[in-house]
Amino acid sequence: MSRGEALRDRTVAAIIDSAAVIMATQGDGARMSRIADAAGVGRATLYRYFPSREALLRAMAAQSVEELAARTADADLEGIPAGAAIARLARGFIAVGSTYTVLSTAGIQRSGEHPDIDARLVEPIRALFRRGAPTAPCGPTSRPT
Template sequence: MTRSAALRDHVAAGILDIAAAVLADHGEQASMTDIAEAAGVSRATLYRYFPNREALLRALQETALSDLAARIADARLDSVPVDEALARMTRAVIGVTSKYRALALFAKTPEMSAQADSNMIDPVRALFHRGEAEQTFRTDLSIQTLIELYFGLIEGAVSRVIQGQLGVEQASAAITTVFLTGALRDPARG
């Protein structure tokens, strides 16, 4: 990569970081002007990197999905016991969701939804199936039910993070504790 391409990528990434924060604070009312001002660039510069709002939002979605995939890969879920892997997965999801929380306000393309499935839902399913195979989870509930309950906790905690009622670490710990306390197999129950 040339030096100018690296600089361009660096500037674009910086603008996207600022855009995520501005959109999180101001929601759909945030304008491209607001984003340019917060990023310390002119509107012309912003439009040179992102020709319109849709391009900016698409790039932000792609960045969020890449960030999620990287955090999950960094968590090395297969290298730790299921309960620790679940805690790591939860921190990754809550961390990305809190950073890019404004994306929930905007429509997602079918391609983005498929990528989100690939980046988050597939690793969760794999983790839960591993837990099932290792007999880590309770057996009176199906794995699909446990997955849906887990995602319900994630959604509830994300709303608390977005509202500023919980921090990322606090939300992650709460989800992990509540879920595992109720989902782990109790030998007396079977």
């Protein structure tokens, strides 16, 4: 990675991190100038990386997906009992969700930016729930007589 690419990555990360914090406290209407100040960049720099609020929110959504996928991969869901794995997974989702809380009200839809999301996030979760599902049927028909 070149020096320029590293600087770009650090700048993008600082903007996204600052936007998450500012928008978590001030909501979707947080001023872009406040986000730029918090990230330690000028407004022109912020708009060079993210030409609109929508672009910034989409980048935040993409980052949240990356963080969820990384937490899911790091959680060792297959190596621990299902109940513990579900608890570990829930803690990860709560941590990421609380960081990017603004996304729940911003109306950002899942995009094609993560074509591998099913393999990285959805399938491991499905496998965990299949593993943790009881083998006997649940509900009124499973009551002992």
